[in-house]
Amino acid sequence: MKPPYITKKILKLIASISEKIGEINANHLHKPNTELRKKNRIKTIQSSLEIEGNTLTEEQITALLENKRIIAPAKDILEVQNAIEVYNDLKIFNPNKIKDLESAHSVLMKNLVENAGKFRTTNVGIVKGSKVEHLAPGGAMVKGLMNDLFNYLKNDKDLILIKSCVFHYEFEFIHPFTDGNGRMGRLWQTLILMQQYPVFEYLPVESLIKENQQEYYNKLSESDKAGQSTPFIEFMLSIILQSLEQVLQSQNIILSVKDRIFLFKEKIGNKKFSRKDYLQNFKNISAPTASRDLKWAADENILMKSGEQRTTEYQFK
Template identity: 30%
Template structure:
């Protein structure tokens, strides 16, 4: 059986310290199952990148997919909220629900990490992960977990006691070296990096969410994925017990191959789901455009309604004042647009908000939350 790390004893505590990647003694075996799954993942990845390149206003889709990953990844940690809550909260005057705030933090963390990689040109490194962790735990009781710093105390994760705090900087440095200098297949590499990160468990809190975000960031940095429109946590959440089991069996059984098979299945199913969802959302958008164009508005009124539709596919819950502000039009003009959209079955009044009159593009929300068989 392959050994994937060693135990060190300090006092009465036995800490597990993973060996540096890639796996060795023996090296990772690319068996027939892995090779077949890898080929399928590459096929679906190509399709996903192609459709992401073609869709107009891709920022709308990117935001929606970041929300889905944020919700799924947080749900694995017992943090539950809904797409409706995420879109509604910024429009309300009420205090943010704790779980919703934690998911909003995750969304900001993703955007921050992407900014550091793309706009700042930073390599994926401890600096990026620590900065992202700061955003992730910036509010919603996360402040108690020392945001932006590696843990300074011993923790237990199930039967695992991860490496002692003083070992974490060097272990994370080894992970950096692997990410940037190993020549393994990038898809496989991201899966191995994830299990290594979760085994080190470098933070007091937020390890799972940062570790799953690391997958997407690695695929984007390596240019395997063009945009953050993949949500692997969709599969991890559906198979949560197996997810934890496969991670743990790398340590207890040396079974990297079993983990990689599970991981490739997760990427494949997530890519299929993302691809289908983009198609469905784009079909819905085109249906709405056809309804607007068939209504025979004046040229100016038609343009305003198409702009309003673009706004809705970025934020499918809206108020009259917000629409007026976004379009730089009067309250009455915005009100008329919303009335027209209600008549065209694009919007409906949101009855959950008593103080602020809100309107929801429910079919868009349904498309985001629909569970495919």
């Protein structure tokens, strides 16, 4: 579980990722607007399932989200409906609990496989064409290996960026379920990262994995042969970095008054604050804009206002 996976490339990628996350947080891009959140969620579901052979397009998934009927294979529709349900409930799952992993799998694979949500007890091999690509550990070993993996996740001092990649690789190596392991591994890495970095909840990392699908499988195989997860960690960190760069490139949007007010509400909670406090959080707006924002929120009955001029204070209701 503790291979010598720290390389110069990994250290460089972690430094770049940390820098990008800092930029995203400074620009208040960690929680995109509602429309973009929906779009990114659809891209995530479509990409993760397409990797597993699902044929539905982003437009068809959008239609399903809006409770519209579509013409497509019943299995593909069910896979998407299950994925929508899991991603909608993402925050209820604790990434450090095996029971939550099993619960998520039972929703993701509902009516698609027997024993959804239960670890396999039989032996399996992953076949590509006529070749056995990966012989997973025996069914009798699965429970013990998964306990070890979750102990690593909960107790190891590795950075969460590293742990999420190690977990993803080891999960695919163990192959704990009869089916659905690929989509579960990608889902769980997102969930692990979300605990420290909220931006990952709506970051469509899976769409970049889909674009580099062959390399994704190659790095899993390379790590298997090397007996350590280093090649896969390097690959996944580079994918994470690219996805963060995309956020910064594509989000040259100006936050609306409502966006700013509710972002600040998340940060300040029910504490009293001044216009100066509000301005310190949004350094790219002027004092008159801040005043207009706060007046709008007070007029909309979102804020309570007390005092006058320099002594004016605000508090969210």
